[in-house]
Structure formats: structure tokens, C-alpha cells
Amino acid sequence: MQFFRLYLPVCALLILPFRETHAQQASLTLESAGRFDGAFAPAVLQGRKIFLHSSGNIVVDKPLSRLRNGGNIARKAGFAGAIDAGGKVMLPFEYDEVDEDYDFHFLILKKNGKTGVADSTGQVRAKPVYDEITALSAGAVAFKRGSQYGWISLADGSVHPSPGRLSRSYVSPEVFYIEQGERKGLLHQNGHLIVPARYDMIFAAYPGTVIYEGNGKAGMMDLQGNALGKQVYESLVYAYDDSVVRAKLGGKTGLLGPAGELSIPAKYTDIGRFTNGQAVVSLNGRYGVTDKSGREIVPLEYDGIKTTDALGREILNYAEKVILKDTFRAYVVTKQGKYGLLAWNGKPLLPLNYTAVGVETLNGRAYVFAQKGGKTALFSQEGKELIPALYDELIPATDANRGFTYYATDAARPAASAMVRAINGDRNGLIGLDGETIVPVRYESLRWESNGLLELKNGDTTTIAAADGKIIRPPAYRRYYYMVAPDRIVEAGENGTRLTDLDGKVLYDLKNWEYNKAKNNIGDSSFFYAGLMKAGDYRETNLFITRDGQEVRFEGYTDVSPFYNGLAVAYKGRKIGFIDSTGKEIIPVQWDDVRHAGSPPKPYKIVTLDDKTGLMDRRGQLLLPVEYDRITESSPGYFLIVKEKLTGLADSTGRIVLQPVYAYIAPNLSINGLMLVKGAKKGLATRTGKILIPAEYDDLELNYGYDAKGWPVMVKQGNTVRYFNENGQLLPVTAQKMLER
Numbered sequence: 001m002q003f004f005r006l007y008l009p010v011c012a013l014l015i016l017p018f019r020e021t022h023a024q025q026a027s028l029t030l031e032s033a034g035r036f037d038g039a040f041a042p043a044v045l046q047g048r049k050i051f052l053h054s055s056g057n058i059v060v061d062k063p064l065s066r067l068r069n070g071g072n073i074a075r076k077a078g079f080a081g082a083i084d085a086g087g088k089v090m091l092p093f094e095y096d097e098v099d100e101d102y103d104f105h106f107l108i109l110k111k112n113g114k115t116g117v118a119d120s121t122g123q124v125r126a127k128p129v130y131d132e133i134t135a136l137s138a139g140a141v142a143f144k145r146g147s148q149y150g151w152i153s154l155a156d157g158s159v160h161p162s163p164g165r166l167s168r169s170y171v172s173p174e175v176f177y178i179e180q181g182e183r184k185g186l187l188h189q190n191g192h193l194i195v196p197a198r199y200d201m202i203f204a205a206y207p208g209t210v211i212y213e214g215n216g217k218a219g220m221m222d223l224q225g226n227a228l229g230k231q232v233y234e235s236l237v238y239a240y241d242d243s244v245v246r247a248k249l250g251g252k253t254g255l256l257g258p259a260g261e262l263s264i265p266a267k268y269t270d271i272g273r274f275t276n277g278q279a280v281v282s283l284n285g286r287y288g289v290t291d292k293s294g295r296e297i298v299p300l301e302y303d304g305i306k307t308t309d310a311l312g313r314e315i316l317n318y319a320e321k322v323i324l325k326d327t328f329r330a331y332v333v334t335k336q337g338k339y340g341l342l343a344w345n346g347k348p349l350l351p352l353n354y355t356a357v358g359v360e361t362l363n364g365r366a367y368v369f370a371q372k373g374g375k376t377a378l379f380s381q382e383g384k385e386l387i388p389a390l391y392d393e394l395i396p397a398t399d400a401n402r403g404f405t406y407y408a409t410d411a412a413r414p415a416a417s418a419m420v421r422a423i424n425g426d427r428n429g430l431i432g433l434d435g436e437t438i439v440p441v442r443y444e445s446l447r448w449e450s451n452g453l454l455e456l457k458n459g460d461t462t463t464i465a466a467a468d469g470k471i472i473r474p475p476a477y478r479r480y481y482y483m484v485a486p487d488r489i490v491e492a493g494e495n496g497t498r499l500t501d502l503d504g505k506v507l508y509d510l511k512n513w514e515y516n517k518a519k520n521n522i523g524d525s526s527f528f529y530a531g532l533m534k535a536g537d538y539r540e541t542n543l544f545i546t547r548d549g550q551e552v553r554f555e556g557y558t559d560v561s562p563f564y565n566g567l568a569v570a571y572k573g574r575k576i577g578f579i580d581s582t583g584k585e586i587i588p589v590q591w592d593d594v595r596h597a598g599s600p601p602k603p604y605k606i607v608t609l610d611d612k613t614g615l616m617d618r619r620g621q622l623l624l625p626v627e628y629d630r631i632t633e634s635s636p637g638y639f640l641i642v643k644e645k646l647t648g649l650a651d652s653t654g655r656i657v658l659q660p661v662y663a664y665i666a667p668n669l670s671i672n673g674l675m676l677v678k679g680a681k682k683g684l685a686t687r688t689g690k691i692l693i694p695a696e697y698d699d700l701e702l703n704y705g706y707d708a709k710g711w712p713v714m715v716k717q718g719n720t721v722r723y724f725n726e727n728g729q730l731l732p733v734t735a736q737k738m739l740e741r
Contacts, residue, residue: 033721033735035714038705039063039072042739054712055087056723056731068105069120073098082107082122090122104138106154117141117152125157137173140189142166151176151189162187164197171204175223186210195225205238205245206258220245220260229260242274244292255292264294275315276329276344280305289331289346297346304334310366312359328366328381332357341368341383349383362396362433363417369394378420386435393423397430411452411486415467421446430469438469451483472502482515484527488547490515499549507549510535529563530581554583565601567618569594578605587620599636604652606631615639615654623654635687640665649689657689670702671710684713692728
């Protein structure tokens, strides 16, 4: 038998899968092949175009479609079949057509004009002997065979006849439509005929019930076929968004309960969406609110009604379930052009006396904004007036709006959340949610500072206030304030620059101090890094001050930068190093260049001396000797090293992962690894330096197909083409040359 297999025709390779051990040569030799695009790569064998699967285990004539489980439907030797994601044949190539059901993912099989079915794993549950097969549920399909109808279980392939055509009902997975002509009935999968096919339509309704229509009338029944009430309605509609059945009778709308009774008589023009058990109803252009029992919550006397939540949005059921549990709900009502607000129980909160009413959440609670006579007032969610209608606008004090107020900083947000910004014309102020004035409405602009204080400006005059409105610095013309710590302010003006505390006590005063905020700001609300803030300018670049205003000079240095992560860059002429806040040189000031490296807080330093580069940790310990032409970060914890124009890879401990023998190493996002070039040869490695494909190939092309993540990778050496999988293993395939595109 082994001898016979050696002399199989080459075309048999198109039918049989092929495999190899690591000690064997490739099991399949192709005339030419191209790169993978998804699960397949184009190739040529015996002059015929074929497609190689990404497992390397099988070739097909043509891929047809991708399966939801990661497999593929394909055609081979003229027949359709299916392959799983690993390249194993899950459905033999013996069918005229194979299609995947969109909803339930089983496979429809066509052969010789007949239809069969296989489950999603390729297990055939019904051979193609049927005229039709259609989906009923995840576990069943309907069939037609001649004049016979029934259904087939996808669990065991058992066949169950029925007295008529079956189709999917959407009522229950165990209940199917049974059809005769244009009429429908219901059949349970246990064979029980719930109701014969005598209705025009049947729809799902409440759990265990359906709506049926026939002869121009609609009714409701349970899943045993028992009528629930009478078939007297013009239409019944079950709405999934609020799970109720609306009934039309005599041109009016009512509500039909689960037992078939009219819980709300058919007397309304429309019944809106039920939310928390209540819905807006209308009749002859008037609106009110009712609950599911028909009890009137709001009388039919308004021109319009809209629901509102604590954020001022119309309430939808999805929002109620996800966001609005146990929170504020109300009705904005309108009548004759005036607006009011009603509680969810119908109790008036605001009378019909306003031109606009809206709701917003402030400090975790809902508040009501109402306009009257061009002015805005603020009310509690209980309807109590907190701020009278004296202002053009009232808006949350945390928001940026009209260029006057920046978004509240983290330090300011707790206080800002408990107030609103009041606007009259071009003047601004702040008022607490209890109605108390915090900042009078007299300023052109307001700005929250990083330490939670307020900058108040009128032209070139600036005032500083605490979040409670207390004046910290009185109005001053052309005086500039910089918040350098929660309790420290740098004040600058014509009379000099000084450091003060919140009470105004001068801690440091330098007549010619030209404070530079940009040079001190490294990224948080305090500028006292390591307890020191840079005070020197171009005249004295190594001068710092403490929070108490004490001068600290780092003598012997021409410049010292602001501290970061406990260290500062120090300069002696053109030489660079790092010192700590005591002045101790952690990294000696002897380098031509020092750069921060690594992920924040950037614990590594790339140092350069006489055009050679090394790597240090933040304690000054040399991790990589100063012998490289260039060091750059490749990925977290790994560095590219260049020496004599050749590149390698080192980790953050200084261990050489890849020796510097490569002409080029570059990150590749597709494979989450590294592209290697050695001489004119190419290869791939993981980002940690593990070689997946040695750099010994003339060409290399990634798989750019959807979800392929770059693999398999095609390589070319001379004219020969091979493929590597993501584990760095060769697929059992060789091509004599690259396929021309």
C-alpha cells in the first residue's frame, strides 16, 4: 500500500490533505505561490490555479466564504465542502453548494437539486434528499420532500413529519408556524397541533401568548390554543420596547392585558411608550398620562407632554434600565404656549407660567431651569425656587461656555458642582444651589485655577477669590497671578515678582525675578517638584526656592532644570548630568547629552559622550556601556542598539537579546514584533527578541487579511517560496517560485 501511494497521480494531492514531521521535507511542492490574504494564499499546481489554506494542510480550488467559527466553505475538485480553522476537513467536498445559515450557523447542503443540513461542526444531520430546508430555531430545521412536510432535529438528526409546511415563528424556539396556502397555524415540536392553519398572521405577544389575525379581526390566544378574550379588534400590536399590547377598536386605542382583557378601554387616539408603568396618551389633540390599569395620572388637558430624566433627556426604556434606576423622572407639560413641570405622580411642581423648562443634574441631583420674561430661575426637583428669575442665563459652573469659564479643574470641581454661573449681558458671577451669591455678577470673565481658586477679570484688572467667594487678592491693575501649589501664588507685576501664601504673606521677593510658568510646568498642579521651584532666569539659572521662600543655589552649575521624578538636569558648560534636590550628582555631569527613556516616569537615561551612547538607570548605574552609536526605545523594557552601523536589541537590564549584527530592526505592529534585516536578508522576531524567522530570506511578505495578525508569513530564498506560522514553524509546503501578481 505504501508503494502504491508513491505512484499516485500528482492531481491526487488536490484531494488529500498533506502533513510533515519536523524531520521531513515539505509534503507539497507547488509550481508557484503568493502571499496569504486571510485564510488562503493563491498558488499554481500542474498549471492550475489553486489556494493553499493557512494551516498548510490542504489546498482547494476556490475559497467561497468564511464561517462564523473561523472555518471556511470552499470548492475542491468541483465540489463544495468546509474546512475548520485548523485546516481539517469538517464537511467532505462532495456537495454542489454549501451555505451557512445567517442566524443559527448550521450548514445547508445542496446536491443534485436536493437539500440537506449539517450542524455548525460539519456533522451531517440530514442527507441532501429534501426539496427544501429552512431554519426554524437553533436546534431545528423545516423540510419539504415531495408532498411531505416536517422538521429535523439538529441534535440527533431525527425526522418529525407535520401536516403542513413549517416556518420560523419567533414565538418560541419550540413552536413553529404551520402553513397551508396563505394561512398560518401553530405546531409544537412535540407534534401537538396548537391551532390549525386558519389565520392570516400570528405574532408573539406576552410570554406564553400570541396575537392572531383573520377575516379582518384580531385576537389573542395562549400557546395551548385557548382564546384570550374575543376576536373583535381591528388590530393588536405588541411593542417589545415596553412589552404591552395596544388594541384598536372603533378607530381608538386601548391596552390589552395578558389575560385578553382591556385594562385600558379603547378610547384614546394614541397610547405612547410605557415607562415605569406610565404612558402619555392623547385624544383629539389633548394629552395626559395613564398607568397600565387605566388610572388617569395626568388629565387630558395639555397641548403636549414630554418625559424628562435628571439629565434633561426624554426617557426611553433602554436608558431607564441602564442609567435611570431610582432617579428623577418628571413631565414637562405645555398649554397655550406656556410650560410647566409635573412630578411623576402628576403633582404640579411648576405652574404653567414659563416660556421654557429644562432639567439638569448638578452636584448629583436634578435641578429645574425655567425661563420667564427673558430671565432664568432655578428650582429644586421638588419645585422650590432657589434662584429667582433675575438673570439672562444660569448654567453649570463646571462647564466651559462662551469662552468665559474654563472647565473646572479637579481641585475646583467639588465646589463648582454646587453652584451655577449667572450671566447678565457680558457680566458673570457665581450663585450657590441654595441661592446664596458667591461671586457677584460683575465680572467679564471667570476662570477656575489649578488649585481651586478663581480668577476674576475686568479688562486688565484681576481679582483672586476662593471657591466660596472670599477675596484672596483684591482687584489689581496689570497684576498677574500664577497658582504654583494649592496654597502658594506667584504674583508678578510692575513692582516685581514674589511668592506668597493664600493669606498674602510674602515668602519670597525678587525685584527682577522674571517668573516663567512654562519652564516650571512639568505636568501637575504644583510646581514644587522635590520641594523646589525654579526661580532663576537667564541671569541666574541655578536658583531655586523652597515652599517657604528659602533660596537654594546649586553652585558650580551653569544651569539646572526643574526637578522631575526626584532629579534635575544639571549643566556645566556643554556637559550634562543629573542631580538630586540635595545637589548630589546622581549621574555625573560629564555627558554631551542625556535623554529620558522608558515609560513614565521614564526611569532610564540615554547618555552620550564623544558621539558614543550608553544606558543608565535613574541611580546612575550603567546598564549598557557607552560604546554604541545610537540607543532608542523599541518597546516597553527594550532598546534598539546601533554599533558600527549595525543594529541589535537589549532589554532594560542591559542584557543583549539580539547581537548588533542587523542592518535594520524595526517594530512591526501587524505581528506585534520586529522586522529584521541582515545584509540583504530578512526575518522576524518577537518584540522581546525571540527569533521566529531567521534573517536569511531574500524576501518576506506578511498576511494582511482580516484577523490574520500577519501570519502565515511568506518567505522567498532564491526562487523557492516557503511559509512560517506564528510559532516560527515552516508549513509543509514549498513553491518553486513566487506567483506573479
